[in-house]
Amino acid sequence: MRRFSAFAIAREAVRHHMGWERHWRSPAPKKKYDVIIVGAGGHGLATAWHLGKHYGITNVAVIEKGWLGGGNTGRNTTIIRSNYLQDPSAAIYEKSRSLYETMSQDLNYNVMFSPRGVIMLAQTHHEVRGYQRTAHANALQGVKTEWIGPQRVKELCPIMNIEGPRYPVLGGLWQARGGTARHDAVAWGYARACSDMGMDIIQQCEVTGVRTEAGRVVGVDTTKGPIDCDKLGMVVAGHASHLADMAGFRLPIESVALQALVSEPIKPCMDIVVMANTVHGYLSQSDKGEMVIGGGTDGFNNYTQRGSFHHIEETVRALNETFPILSRLKMLRQWGGIVDVTGDRSPILSKTPVEGVFVNCGWGTGGFKAIPGSGFAMAELMAKGQSPLTDEFSMFRFREGKFIDESVAAGVAH
Amino acid sequence: MLILECPYCGVHAEETELSPGGEAHLKRFGPGSSEDEFEGYLFVRENPKGVHFERWRHAYGCGKWFHAARCTTTLEVFGTYPAQTTEPPKDIKDKISAKRPGWRWRDFA
Ligand SMILES: Cc1cc2nc3c(=O)[nH]c(=O)nc-3n(C[C@H](O)[C@H](O)[C@H](O)COP(=O)(O)OP(=O)(O)OC[C@H]3O[C@@H](n4cnc5c(N)ncnc54)[C@H](O)[C@@H]3O)c2cc1C
Ligand SMILES: [Zn+2]
Numbered sequence: 001m002r003r004f005s006a007f008a009i010a011r012e013a014v015r016h017h018m019g020w021e022r023h024w025r026s027p028a029p030k031k032k033y034d035v036i037i038v039g040a041g042g043h044g045l046a047t048a049w050h051l052g053k054h055y056g057i058t059n060v061a062v063i064e065k066g067w068l069g070g071g072n073t074g075r076n077t078t079i080i081r082s083n084y085l086q087d088p089s090a091a092i093y094e095k096s097r098s099l100y101e102t103m104s105q106d107l108n109y110n111v112m113f114s115p116r117g118v119i120m121l122a123q124t125h126h127e128v129r130g131y132q133r134t135a136h137a138n139a140l141q142g143v144k145t146e147w148i149g150p151q152r153v154k155e156l157c158p159i160m161n162i163e164g165p166r167y168p169v170l171g172g173l174w175q176a177r178g179g180t181a182r183h184d185a186v187a188w189g190y191a192r193a194c195s196d197m198g199m200d201i202i203q204q205c206e207v208t209g210v211r212t213e214a215g216r217v218v219g220v221d222t223t224k225g226p227i228d229c230d231k232l233g234m235v236v237a238g239h240a241s242h243l244a245d246m247a248g249f250r251l252p253i254e255s256v257a258l259q260a261l262v263s264e265p266i267k268p269c270m271d272i273v274v275m276a277n278t279v280h281g282y283l284s285q286s287d288k289g290e291m292v293i294g295g296g297t298d299g300f301n302n303y304t305q306r307g308s309f310h311h312i313e314e315t316v317r318a319l320n321e322t323f324p325i326l327s328r329l330k331m332l333r334q335w336g337g338i339v340d341v342t343g344d345r346s347p348i349l350s351k352t353p354v355e356g357v358f359v360n361c362g363w364g365t366g367g368f369k370a371i372p373g374s375g376f377a378m379a380e381l382m383a384k385g386q387s388p389l390t391d392e393f394s395m396f397r398f399r400e401g402k403f404i405d406e407s408v409a410a411g412v413a414h
Numbered sequence: 415m416l417i418l419e420c421p422y423c424g425v426h427a428e429e430t431e432l433s434p435g436g437e438a439h440l441k442r443f444g445p446g447s448s449e450d451e452f453e454g455y456l457f458v459r460e461n462p463k464g465v466h467f468e469r470w471r472h473a474y475g476c477g478k479w480f481h482a483a484r485c486t487t488t489l490e491v492f493g494t495y496p497a498q499t500t501e502p503p504k505d506i507k508d509k510i511s512a513k514r515p516g517w518r519w520r521d522f523a
Contacts, residue, residue, distance in 0.1 A: 241462070242463045250454075251461070254436070254437075254459050254461050300468065302489070304487060308416065308429055309415060398457040
């Protein structure tokens with residue numbers, strides 16, 4: 001792999017950019033791998049990368065039915081934060097946030113991590129109490145966050161109207177080290193680094209069956225033929241129940257559509273990320289100047305990557321009160337992704353009833369921020385059979401009532 | 415936009431008139447059941463790519479709960495039926511079999 005550097009840019013500039021290489025190879029599948037990861041989203045690719053980097057496991061294939069990053073990883077609003085309430089969440093999300101700080105260097109790929117700060121607005125008294133509680137919990141967890149009053153919110157985000165009649169801004173939970181990153185670049189950067197370690201990234205290859213012998217995984221069936229493996233990681237977000245069904249077990253997951261939209265580009269007017277959970281809206285401005293807006297989930301099971309229009313309308317209508325500047329903007333694009341929601345709104349990183357099969361799913365509406373931390377933890381789980389970061393996120397926690405309840409505020413967590 | 419016919423009042427209601435109620439035909443388990451049964455009832459879901467049976471309430475209409483059979487990959491609605499039943503009526507099952515041969519659902523197919 002030819003490294004990216006200032007020197008490389010200068011060199012290519014003088015030879016008409018003819019020397020850039022493909023970022024990853026597109027090989028035909030081998031007959032057998034030590035590890036197969038299903039799903040080339042951020043979590044699958046990060047898992048593969050950490051397997052190679054920390055455990056020297058490089059005989060790995062990442063199998064993707066579409067194109068890499070074409071699932072939720074390429075459809076999200078890229079908010080990165082770690083101000084969760086419960087200790088196990090704080091541990092994995094804070095690990096993840098800190099890994100984002102060095103990701104561009106680690107991967108030699110500019111993922112445009114921008115720690116511009118994230119506010120979660122409190123617009124009801126319930127939220128005020130909830131976020132103050134989270135601020136205290138974060139202090140104990142060693143996650144730097146701060147409860148701030150409405151005037152400070154206004155200073156940080158002057159375009160906001162804090163005196164709205166329906167949704168006044170009563171304060172917010174501020175995480176200065178939160179922010180955004182370029183979602184595609186995260187997937188591409190991992191893919192390039194994985195390919196460089198000798199791993200095979202196989203796109204346009206759908207896994208259609210899981211083969212087992214005496215309760216142990218031996219391989220998968222795919223649209224490019226059967227492929228054998230010793231260990232299998234299912235990292236397919238909204239399709240987790242479908243993959244689990246192939247292996248003969250069920251999951252506490254429901255798949256629903258979550259939507260986002262972007263406006264026409266405008267001059268820079270907002271240099272932080274704002275989340276307004278009461279109205280299910282969240283907002284940031286991209287480097288191109290578009291306002292990036294995320295909404296709430298639909299209430300019914302759906303695999304179509306299309307959501308209901310009235311949710312877009314509700315989000316925009318509610319945001320208009322707090323951000324009057326938005327009311328004149330034209331919206332350019334709107335899209336949906338299929339998110340995997342668990343009963344306690346926390347993810348699953350777990351062994352399964354099938355020996356050798358591991359599952360990583362349930363990130364639902366908020367797993368972009370978790371990509372590096374999840375990959376780090378999942379690789380440890382798959383290599384060693386156990387990881388302190390995943391212990392509490394077992395798929396069996398529901399049976400024991402050991403929830404990691406993150407649905408406290410408004411049941412949204414982006 | 416999803417449109418479902420309320421089997422009680424006959425209104426073709428669009429989504430904003432309805433509240434979704436999740437998977438239908440769950441078998442309820444209470445005290446004395448095994449951990450597997452209780453977990454299955456409370457948390458584990460079919461969540462199929464394909465034929466799905468689900469509960470809806472005609473919230474801004476007659477207020478009653480009913481059931482719908484729907485495809486989660488095309489959003490096609492196979493039919494709706496009253497809630498006082500543990501499985502879909504035969505005509506709806508036949509209709510699904512004609513369109514999605516080999517469909518399955520826990521106990522009744
Ligand atoms: C609109 C929207 C906004 C969001 N906003 C945020 C946000 O601001 N911050 C945040 O942290 N999170 C956000 N999220 C959530 C975040 O996008 C996801 O949690 C995260 O991207 C999940 O990554 P993943 O790698 O697990 O899944 P994906 O990126 O979905 O990857 C899974 C891959 O598996 C593949 N696959 C599925 N079935 C098969 C099969 N049978 N064979 C082979 N491959 C298969 C899919 O094609 C897909 O590429 C948002 C999500 C959406 C939809
Ligand atoms: Zn009715």
